[in-house]
Amino acid sequence: MKKKILAAASLLLPVTILCACGGTPTQAFSANWHRDTAIRDIQSGTSEKLEYAVTFEPSDSKEFTLAYESGTYTTELTAMAKQLPDGDKTETVYRYATKLDVKGAYTLNGAEKTFRDSVESLVYFRSITNGLQPIESTKHVISTSPTGVTTEIDKAVTTYDYTFSVNYTNPLSKANVKFVQTLPAEAEKEKTVSLGKGVNHFDNEQLEFILRGLDMASAVTLKTINPLDMNVTSVAMTETPKEKLESSFSFTLNGEAVTRDIVANEFSFGYKATNPGQAVTLVYAKKTDNANNAYRNVMLRRSVPVMQNLGTVHYTLVKADFIQ
Numbered sequence: 001m002k003k004k005i006l007a008a009a010s011l012l013l014p015v016t017i018l019c020a021c022g023g024t025p026t027q028a029f030s031a032n033w034h035r036d037t038a039i040r041d042i043q044s045g046t047s048e049k050l051e052y053a054v055t056f057e058p059s060d061s062k063e064f065t066l067a068y069e070s071g072t073y074t075t076e077l078t079a080m081a082k083q084l085p086d087g088d089k090t091e092t093v094y095r096y097a098t099k100l101d102v103k104g105a106y107t108l109n110g111a112e113k114t115f116r117d118s119v120e121s122l123v124y125f126r127s128i129t130n131g132l133q134p135i136e137s138t139k140h141v142i143s144t145s146p147t148g149v150t151t152e153i154d155k156a157v158t159t160y161d162y163t164f165s166v167n168y169t170n171p172l173s174k175a176n177v178k179f180v181q182t183l184p185a186e187a188e189k190e191k192t193v194s195l196g197k198g199v200n201h202f203d204n205e206q207l208e209f210i211l212r213g214l215d216m217a218s219a220v221t222l223k224t225i226n227p228l229d230m231n232v233t234s235v236a237m238t239e240t241p242k243e244k245l246e247s248s249f250s251f252t253l254n255g256e257a258v259t260r261d262i263v264a265n266e267f268s269f270g271y272k273a274t275n276p277g278q279a280v281t282l283v284y285a286k287k288t289d290n291a292n293n294a295y296r297n298v299m300l301r302r303s304v305p306v307m308q309n310l311g312t313v314h315y316t317l318v319k320a321d322f323i324q
Contacts, residue, residue, distance in 0.1 A: 002314065014158050028220075029128055029213035030290075031078065032297035034323055038292050042092045042127045043323075046079035048299065058311040064108050064150050066310040068129055071102030075314050076167050076207065077323075082124055085135060085170045093135060096209050097122045106146070111153040115144035123205035133172050134203035139167045139227075158184050162165040164227045172198030172290055177230045191230045195223075212284060214240040216265040226271060233296055234272040238279055241265035243286065253320040263288075264300055278305040280312040 030037045033048065056068035075098045082093045100119040105112050122136035140163045149155040161183035167176045173195055183188040195201050201223045202210060214220065221236035246262040263286045270279030281303040285295035302315040 013119065029210070030217060031128055032212050032287055032293055033209070033293075034296070037287065037293050040128045042079045042094060044079060044092070046077065046094070046323055047087050047321075048075075048077040048296075048323050049319075049321045050075045050317065052302075052315040053318045055313060055316070056104065056306075056311055059309050061310060064106070064156060064308075065126065066104060066106055066306060068102055068104040068313070071100070073100045074098065075209070082135065085168060087170060091126065091130075093126050095122070095124055096206060098205070098208075106144070106153065106157050108150060108153040108156050109161075113144075113153045113157050115157075115159065116142075117144055118142050121205040123203050125203065125206050128213070131172075132202065132206070132213075133170070133198070134166070134168050134201075135170075135253070136165070136167045137203045137205040138163060139201060139205060146310070148308070157204045160184065162187075166203060166225060167221055167237055168203075172201060175225060176315070177225060179227070179230070189230070193225055193230060193232060195232065199223075201232070208299065211269075211282070212299070214222075216267075216284070216286070219267075221272070235270065236269040236272050238270065241267040241284075244283070246283065246285075249300065249317075251317050262286075262295055262300065280304045296320075298322075 006095065014080045028299050031039045034043070052073040054065065054068070054073050058067060078090055078095045080095050081090050083090050090134035098119070098121045102118075103114070103116045105114045119139065119141050121137065121139040124135040126133045126135065142161050143158065144157055144159045147156060147158050160181065162179060165178045169175070171218035175193045175195060177191050177193055179187075179189045200221070202223045204227065207222070207224060217240075219237040221234050223232050224235055225231070226233035242265065244264055244266050246264050247260050249262050250257070250259040252258070264283050265286055266281065266283045268279040268281050282299060283301040285300055286292045287297055298317065298320060300317050304306060306312045306313060
């Protein structure tokens, strides 16, 4: 599973609504995905759609290379009624779905191997009032990845097709984790993971979204289940976010083509583990006003290094239909 570059690319991509400094954690989240950031409960009719252009910046590799056609990454946030685990209570929760779709080719000494890869994820989680507690998630990955062999193109890459799912207890103390692979060979693994009291724990598939709720005043750490080993792992900012100006940033905002100077926060984020891989670089719009948050702390850019130093995948926001 360590060769799944697109699984890593869709991480974050991920930090915490709670302080990870010991003792009783204090809440540090606000609903920055709303225009009015004071909102805490989930609003009926919530709907947000984002679209990103996915491009690839190759390295200087000569013999073994990777190239992408332009791809797309989309996210959709909605509200829906859902029965909570371990009980009969039904509650309005967030539904967050993402999809990455890319085409490209690996080349080795002039021989080419084309591919079309995708990552689709779906996660359900509760409101800020309920600690953004995860309920369940699934991720389906089709990823064509380097093997490390560089003798011939058919041996240099292989395609993985697998699904990773997590179901949480309520209250948040355990998770049932399941991995099912169909390519390159059938494999299956299931495990029950203890989360303790679930403090600072979030699902891997919600991290990218809930980062928007942070004030970005300091580096933070959270916990999640690492799909590589099915164990609880810390993920963290590697430094305090740095303010930067996204000058003349062009995208479609609620149906209108705009070009704006957007003040943003930039930081690196990744696993704190024995083999953490390379951290991703994230740029999130900064809050403009508590009562009139124009850009909803949205992720503007993401840069993900590809294994074997083949290059970097870049995500850039091109369209945003925000919650009104």
